[in-house]
Amino acid sequence: MQKEDWINSVLNSSADIKPAEPNAYLYHKLITRLGESNTPRIQSSFMTKWAIAIVMILLINITGIMAYTSFSKQKNETAAVKALSYELISSTAYSY
Amino acid sequence: MKDFSENTYKELFECHHKKVFNISLNIVHSIEDAEDITQEVFIEVYHSISTFKEQSSVSTWLYRIAVNKSLDFLRSKKRKKRFAFFTQLFHPQTGEPLQEVSHFDHPGIALENKERTALLYNAIDKLSDNQKTAFILSQIESLPQKEIAGVMELSEKAIESLVQRAKGNLRQQLGKLYHERRI
Numbered sequence: 001m002q003k004e005d006w007i008n009s010v011l012n013s014s015a016d017i018k019p020a021e022p023n024a025y026l027y028h029k030l031i032t033r034l035g036e037s038n039t040p041r042i043q044s045s046f047m048t049k050w051a052i053a054i055v056m057i058l059l060i061n062i063t064g065i066m067a068y069t070s071f072s073k074q075k076n077e078t079a080a081v082k083a084l085s086y087e088l089i090s091s092t093a094y095s096y
Numbered sequence: 097m098k099d100f101s102e103n104t105y106k107e108l109f110e111c112h113h114k115k116v117f118n119i120s121l122n123i124v125h126s127i128e129d130a131e132d133i134t135q136e137v138f139i140e141v142y143h144s145i146s147t148f149k150e151q152s153s154v155s156t157w158l159y160r161i162a163v164n165k166s167l168d169f170l171r172s173k174k175r176k177k178r179f180a181f182f183t184q185l186f187h188p189q190t191g192e193p194l195q196e197v198s199h200f201d202h203p204g205i206a207l208e209n210k211e212r213t214a215l216l217y218n219a220i221d222k223l224s225d226n227q228k229t230a231f232i233l234s235q236i237e238s239l240p241q242k243e244i245a246g247v248m249e250l251s252e253k254a255i256e257s258l259v260q261r262a263k264g265n266l267r268q269q270l271g272k273l274y275h276e277r278r279i
Contacts, residue, residue: 003271006270007271010215013212014213015235016206017205019118022130026131026134030109033139
Protein backbone atom coordinates (compact mmCIF):
# COMPACT_ATOMS: atom_id res chain seq x y z
CA MET A 1 0.00 0.00 0.00
CA GLN A 2 2.84 2.34 0.96
CA LYS A 3 4.52 1.58 -2.36
CA GLU A 4 1.37 2.36 -4.36
CA ASP A 5 0.90 5.63 -2.47
CA TRP A 6 4.47 6.65 -3.20
CA ILE A 7 4.15 5.79 -6.92
CA ASN A 8 0.88 7.73 -7.12
CA SER A 9 2.41 10.74 -5.39
CA VAL A 10 5.30 10.78 -7.90
CA LEU A 11 2.96 10.33 -10.87
CA ASN A 12 0.57 13.00 -9.62
CA SER A 13 3.43 15.46 -9.13
CA SER A 14 3.01 16.27 -12.85
CA ALA A 15 -0.14 18.18 -11.87
CA ASP A 16 1.91 20.55 -9.70
CA ILE A 17 4.23 21.63 -12.53
CA LYS A 18 3.45 25.20 -13.47
CA PRO A 19 4.28 26.62 -16.91
CA ALA A 20 7.71 28.25 -17.02
CA GLU A 21 8.24 31.76 -18.37
CA PRO A 22 10.69 32.08 -21.25
CA ASN A 23 13.17 34.92 -21.61
CA ALA A 24 11.40 38.26 -22.09
CA TYR A 25 13.71 39.15 -24.98
CA LEU A 26 13.06 35.95 -26.91
CA TYR A 27 11.21 37.77 -29.69
CA HIS A 28 14.10 40.21 -30.20
CA LYS A 29 16.58 37.32 -30.25
CA LEU A 30 14.38 35.58 -32.81
CA ILE A 31 14.21 38.63 -35.07
CA THR A 32 18.03 39.02 -34.88
CA ARG A 33 18.47 35.34 -35.76
CA LEU A 34 16.00 35.65 -38.63
CA GLY A 35 17.98 38.60 -39.98
CA GLU A 36 21.23 36.62 -39.75
CA SER A 37 19.86 33.50 -41.37
CA ASN A 38 18.27 35.28 -44.31
CA THR A 39 21.08 35.74 -46.88
CA PRO A 40 24.84 35.31 -46.64
CA ARG A 41 25.11 31.88 -45.03
CA ILE A 42 23.40 30.08 -47.90
CA GLN A 43 25.67 31.79 -50.43
CA SER A 44 28.87 30.91 -48.54
CA SER A 45 27.86 27.26 -48.13
CA PHE A 46 27.04 27.16 -51.85
CA MET A 47 30.52 28.53 -52.68
CA THR A 48 32.16 26.11 -50.24
CA LYS A 49 30.43 23.18 -51.93
CA TRP A 50 31.69 24.32 -55.35
CA ALA A 51 35.23 24.85 -54.05
CA ILE A 52 35.25 21.36 -52.49
CA ALA A 53 33.93 19.84 -55.74
CA ILE A 54 36.64 21.55 -57.86
CA VAL A 55 39.43 20.51 -55.46
CA MET A 56 38.13 16.93 -55.50
CA ILE A 57 38.06 16.85 -59.33
CA LEU A 58 41.61 18.22 -59.48
CA LEU A 59 42.84 15.70 -56.91
CA ILE A 60 41.24 12.78 -58.74
CA ASN A 61 42.76 13.96 -62.06
CA ILE A 62 46.24 14.48 -60.65
CA THR A 63 46.20 11.11 -58.87
CA GLY A 64 44.98 9.44 -62.06
CA ILE A 65 47.68 11.03 -64.22
CA MET A 66 50.40 10.18 -61.69
CA ALA A 67 49.25 6.58 -61.41
CA TYR A 68 49.07 6.23 -65.19
CA THR A 69 52.58 7.67 -65.74
CA SER A 70 54.18 5.46 -63.12
CA PHE A 71 52.37 2.43 -64.53
CA SER A 72 53.48 3.10 -68.14
CA LYS A 73 57.02 3.81 -66.95
CA GLN A 74 57.08 0.50 -65.11
CA LYS A 75 55.67 -1.25 -68.19
CA ASN A 76 58.43 0.20 -70.39
CA GLU A 77 61.09 -0.87 -67.93
CA THR A 78 59.75 -4.43 -67.79
CA ALA A 79 59.68 -4.58 -71.56
CA ALA A 80 63.28 -3.39 -71.74
CA VAL A 81 64.40 -5.98 -69.19
CA LYS A 82 62.61 -8.74 -71.08
CA ALA A 83 64.09 -7.64 -74.38
CA LEU A 84 67.54 -7.65 -72.88
CA SER A 85 67.07 -11.12 -71.45
CA TYR A 86 65.87 -12.50 -74.82
CA GLU A 87 68.84 -10.95 -76.52
CA LEU A 88 71.16 -12.65 -74.02
CA ILE A 89 69.48 -16.02 -74.60
CA SER A 90 69.62 -15.68 -78.39
CA SER A 91 73.27 -14.59 -78.24
CA THR A 92 74.21 -17.71 -76.23
CA ALA A 93 72.23 -19.88 -78.61
CA TYR A 94 74.08 -18.75 -81.71
CA SER A 95 77.60 -18.19 -80.40
CA TYR A 96 79.65 -21.30 -80.95
CA MET B 97 7.57 38.27 -45.04
CA LYS B 98 5.46 36.17 -47.34
CA ASP B 99 1.67 36.42 -47.13
CA PHE B 100 1.58 37.80 -43.63
CA SER B 101 2.75 40.97 -41.99
CA GLU B 102 5.29 41.42 -39.23
CA ASN B 103 2.46 42.28 -36.83
CA THR B 104 0.70 39.01 -37.53
CA TYR B 105 3.97 37.16 -37.00
CA LYS B 106 4.49 38.92 -33.68
CA GLU B 107 0.92 38.12 -32.65
CA LEU B 108 1.44 34.47 -33.55
CA PHE B 109 4.61 34.47 -31.47
CA GLU B 110 2.93 36.16 -28.50
CA CYS B 111 0.02 33.70 -28.59
CA HIS B 112 1.99 30.49 -28.80
CA HIS B 113 5.61 30.94 -27.75
CA LYS B 114 5.02 30.08 -24.08
CA LYS B 115 3.34 26.78 -24.90
CA VAL B 116 6.00 25.95 -27.50
CA PHE B 117 8.72 26.80 -24.96
CA ASN B 118 7.12 24.66 -22.24
CA ILE B 119 6.63 21.66 -24.52
CA SER B 120 10.31 21.84 -25.52
CA LEU B 121 11.40 22.40 -21.92
CA ASN B 122 9.52 19.31 -20.75
CA ILE B 123 11.21 17.22 -23.45
CA VAL B 124 14.78 18.57 -23.47
CA HIS B 125 15.07 19.60 -19.78
CA SER B 126 17.19 22.69 -20.37
CA ILE B 127 15.98 26.29 -20.41
CA GLU B 128 18.64 27.44 -22.91
CA ASP B 129 18.00 24.55 -25.31
CA ALA B 130 14.23 25.03 -25.03
CA GLU B 131 14.64 28.72 -25.90
CA ASP B 132 16.81 27.78 -28.88
CA ILE B 133 14.23 25.27 -30.07
CA THR B 134 11.42 27.82 -29.62
CA GLN B 135 13.34 30.22 -31.86
CA GLU B 136 13.94 27.47 -34.43
CA VAL B 137 10.23 26.63 -34.43
CA PHE B 138 9.30 30.24 -35.23
CA ILE B 139 12.07 30.50 -37.84
CA GLU B 140 10.61 27.45 -39.56
CA VAL B 141 7.14 29.00 -39.33
CA TYR B 142 8.53 32.18 -40.96
CA HIS B 143 10.02 30.20 -43.83
CA SER B 144 7.21 27.73 -44.41
CA ILE B 145 3.99 29.57 -43.57
CA SER B 146 3.14 29.46 -47.30
CA THR B 147 3.19 25.64 -47.22
CA PHE B 148 0.84 25.47 -44.21
CA LYS B 149 -2.21 23.60 -45.53
CA GLU B 150 -4.67 24.59 -42.79
CA GLN B 151 -5.72 20.97 -42.37
CA SER B 152 -5.03 21.47 -38.68
CA SER B 153 -5.01 24.58 -36.50
CA VAL B 154 -1.92 26.79 -36.34
CA SER B 155 -1.33 25.76 -32.72
CA THR B 156 -1.35 22.05 -33.63
CA TRP B 157 1.11 22.76 -36.43
CA LEU B 158 3.38 24.75 -34.11
CA TYR B 159 3.30 22.13 -31.36
CA ARG B 160 4.09 19.42 -33.92
CA ILE B 161 7.18 21.33 -35.09
CA ALA B 162 8.18 21.89 -31.44
CA VAL B 163 7.84 18.20 -30.55
CA ASN B 164 9.75 17.08 -33.66
CA LYS B 165 12.56 19.58 -33.12
CA SER B 166 12.87 18.67 -29.43
CA LEU B 167 13.00 14.94 -30.17
CA ASP B 168 15.56 15.57 -32.95
CA PHE B 169 17.61 17.59 -30.48
CA LEU B 170 17.56 14.72 -27.96
CA ARG B 171 18.56 12.23 -30.67
CA SER B 172 21.53 14.32 -31.82
CA LYS B 173 22.57 14.81 -28.18
CA LYS B 174 22.49 11.03 -27.65
CA ARG B 175 24.52 10.50 -30.85
CA LYS B 176 27.15 12.99 -29.69
CA LYS B 177 27.34 11.28 -26.31
CA ARG B 178 27.84 7.89 -27.98
CA PHE B 179 30.81 9.23 -29.90
CA ALA B 180 32.23 11.11 -26.95
CA PHE B 181 35.70 10.22 -25.83
CA PHE B 182 35.59 7.00 -23.83
CA THR B 183 37.70 8.24 -20.93
CA GLN B 184 35.27 11.04 -20.30
CA LEU B 185 32.99 8.41 -18.81
CA PHE B 186 35.48 7.85 -16.01
CA HIS B 187 36.92 10.04 -13.33
CA PRO B 188 40.42 11.14 -14.48
CA GLN B 189 42.07 10.49 -11.07
CA THR B 190 40.19 7.60 -9.52
CA GLY B 191 39.07 5.83 -12.72
CA GLU B 192 35.63 5.41 -11.17
CA PRO B 193 32.76 5.54 -13.64
CA LEU B 194 31.04 8.92 -13.59
CA GLN B 195 27.27 8.83 -13.17
CA GLU B 196 25.35 11.34 -15.15
CA VAL B 197 23.13 13.38 -12.85
CA SER B 198 20.45 15.44 -14.44
CA HIS B 199 20.48 19.04 -13.23
CA PHE B 200 17.13 20.04 -14.59
CA ASP B 201 15.92 23.07 -12.71
CA HIS B 202 12.37 23.63 -13.96
CA PRO B 203 11.28 27.10 -12.89
CA GLY B 204 7.66 25.99 -12.57
CA ILE B 205 8.27 23.37 -9.88
CA ALA B 206 7.82 24.24 -6.22
CA LEU B 207 10.75 23.42 -3.94
CA GLU B 208 8.82 20.78 -1.97
CA ASN B 209 7.97 18.90 -5.19
CA LYS B 210 11.44 19.05 -6.71
CA GLU B 211 12.53 15.55 -5.68
CA ARG B 212 9.33 13.83 -6.80
CA THR B 213 9.21 15.63 -10.15
CA ALA B 214 12.91 14.88 -10.77
CA LEU B 215 12.11 11.18 -10.30
CA LEU B 216 9.14 11.51 -12.62
CA TYR B 217 11.18 13.27 -15.33
CA ASN B 218 13.93 10.64 -15.09
CA ALA B 219 11.33 7.92 -15.58
CA ILE B 220 9.70 9.83 -18.48
CA ASP B 221 13.11 10.05 -20.17
CA LYS B 222 13.26 6.27 -20.38
CA LEU B 223 9.95 6.00 -22.26
CA SER B 224 9.79 5.61 -26.04
CA ASP B 225 9.44 8.85 -28.05
CA ASN B 226 5.74 8.33 -28.74
CA GLN B 227 4.83 7.46 -25.15
CA LYS B 228 6.95 10.33 -23.85
CA THR B 229 5.29 12.85 -26.16
CA ALA B 230 1.78 11.60 -25.44
CA PHE B 231 2.38 11.64 -21.67
CA ILE B 232 3.94 15.12 -21.63
CA LEU B 233 1.27 16.66 -23.83
CA SER B 234 -1.63 15.11 -21.95
CA GLN B 235 -0.46 14.97 -18.32
CA ILE B 236 1.89 17.94 -18.04
CA GLU B 237 0.75 20.32 -20.78
CA SER B 238 -2.92 19.28 -20.37
CA LEU B 239 -3.67 19.52 -24.08
CA PRO B 240 -7.00 18.06 -25.21
CA GLN B 241 -6.78 14.56 -26.66
CA LYS B 242 -7.98 15.79 -30.07
CA GLU B 243 -5.14 18.29 -30.28
CA ILE B 244 -2.55 15.71 -29.17
CA ALA B 245 -3.87 13.41 -31.91
CA GLY B 246 -3.35 16.26 -34.40
CA VAL B 247 0.16 17.00 -33.12
CA MET B 248 1.23 13.35 -33.27
CA GLU B 249 -0.77 12.59 -36.42
CA LEU B 250 -2.43 9.61 -34.75
CA SER B 251 -6.00 8.72 -33.83
CA GLU B 252 -7.46 9.74 -30.47
CA LYS B 253 -7.73 6.06 -29.53
CA ALA B 254 -4.03 5.56 -30.26
CA ILE B 255 -3.21 8.53 -28.02
CA GLU B 256 -5.31 7.12 -25.21
CA SER B 257 -3.55 3.80 -25.48
CA LEU B 258 -0.11 5.49 -25.61
CA VAL B 259 -0.87 7.44 -22.42
CA GLN B 260 -2.10 4.29 -20.65
CA ARG B 261 1.01 2.36 -21.71
CA ALA B 262 3.22 5.26 -20.63
CA LYS B 263 1.55 5.30 -17.21
CA GLY B 264 2.00 1.54 -16.90
CA ASN B 265 5.69 1.75 -17.79
CA LEU B 266 6.20 4.66 -15.39
CA ARG B 267 4.52 2.67 -12.59
CA GLN B 268 6.83 -0.27 -13.33
CA GLN B 269 9.95 1.92 -13.31
CA LEU B 270 8.92 3.74 -10.14
CA GLY B 271 8.10 0.41 -8.47
CA LYS B 272 11.66 -0.79 -9.11
CA LEU B 273 13.01 2.51 -7.86
CA TYR B 274 10.93 2.23 -4.68
CA HIS B 275 12.56 -1.11 -3.87
CA GLU B 276 16.05 0.18 -4.67
CA ARG B 277 15.56 3.16 -2.38
CA ARG B 278 14.47 0.93 0.49
CA ILE B 279 17.56 -1.32 0.23
